[in-house]
Amino acid sequence: MTLTRPPFDPELRALLADMPFVPELNREVLPQIRQFSSMPVEPLLEGRAIDRREISIAGPDGTDIPLSVFSPAGPEHTAPAPCVYWMHGGGMVMGDRFSQIDIPLEWLDRFGAVVVSVDYRLAPEATGTSLLDDCYHGLLWVAEHADELGIDPNRIIAAGVSAGGGLTAGVALLARDRGGPNLAAQVLICPMLDHHNDTTSSRQYAGEPGVWTREMNEFAWRSVLGDLADDGVPDNVSPATADDLSGLPDTYVDAGTAEVFRDEAVAYTTRIWAAGGQAELHIWAGGFHGFDALYPQARISAQARRARIDWLARILTPAAGPTRPQLSGQRAG
Secondary structure, three states: OOOOOOOOOHHHHHHHOOOOOOOOOOOOOHHHHHOOOOOOOHHHHOOOOEEEEEEEEEOOOOOEEEEEEEEEOOOOOOOOEEEEEEEOOOOOOOOOOOOOOHHHHHHHHHHOOEEEEEOOOOOOOOOOOHHHHHHHHHHHHHHHOHHHHOEEEEEEEEEEEOHHHHHHHHHHHHHHHOOOOOOOEEEEEOOOOOOOOOOHHHHHOOOOOOOOOHHHHHHHHHHHHOOOOHHHOOOOOOHHHOOOOOOOOEEEEEEEOOOOOHHHHHHHHHHHHHOOOOEEEEEEOOOOOOHHHHOOOOHHHHHHHHHHHHHHHHHHOOOOOOOOOOOOOOOOO
C-alpha cells in the first residue's frame, strides 16, 4: 500500500521532470551509477581564490585515505581559520570527496574556512565500521595538523549530506566517546541515520522510482552492514540507534518534507533536545532528498543554503556583547 505523500515544491517538481531515475539499485547497476555520482571539481574552482592540496594519509588498518584540502588563497591571515571537515553523500555506496563539494566551498567563500573533504571507502567493498573509521581517522589528522593547515582547532565543524550526514553524526559520537577531537558543531544535511528504514516517510517513498527511495536505502544499508544482525549494528554506524545523545556539539539538521529521511531527521533532533543538547531543525516544504545539492538554483534551495550559512555565522562569529545605546540627540563619532 502506497501512503499519501506530501507534494513536491512546484519549482522542484518542474526541474525534476527531466531527471532520469534509476529503476533499481543493486550490485549489477552500481558500477555504472558510480561513474555519474561525482562531478569534476575543477570547474567549481575556476575564478575563485582557492588553493587546493591533495594528500593521502594512512588509515588505522594501513589503507590509504585521500583528503582534499581547499584553503582561501591570498595574503596570510593573522588569525587561524575555521575548518569544515566534509563527508560526501551517495548512500555509502557511491560518490567521492568532490561530491556536493560546492556546499562547503560556499562556506569557504563566506567565512574564510579551510575545507577538508575525506574520500572514505565505499560499501559493499568495505563494510561495518570501515567507512566511519576512515572518516574519524581523517578528522584526527586534521586536528593534529591544525597549525600546518592554518586552522583553529576550536572551530572545527563536521558536516555532510545524506550518507555523509549520517557519517557526520557517527563521527561526532566517536569524538565524544573517545575524548576528541572537540567539534564546534555538526551539520547534518538530509542525513542517513537509521538502518531500520521503517519510518512513515520511508514507507511513503517506496514502490516507485525516485531520487532516493526506501528500496535504494535498503540496498545501501545492506551493503554496509553485510551479515551483521540487527543487535550487532554499532550505534555510531547507525546513529539513530545510539542510546545517549548527550554531550554532542551544537547541531544543525535539515531535510525535506518529501523524502525518505524526513522522519529520522526529526526524531534524531528531538532526541538531542531531550538530552539537553542544542540543535536547530529545518524541514523544507516540498523538498525531496538532496534537493539543494541537485538544484541549487531553485528558490527553496537558496533559502535552505542561506539558513545554513546564517546558522554557521552565529556559530563561527558570535555576536559581540551589548553596546551602550546612543542617547537621543547625541552626536556620533
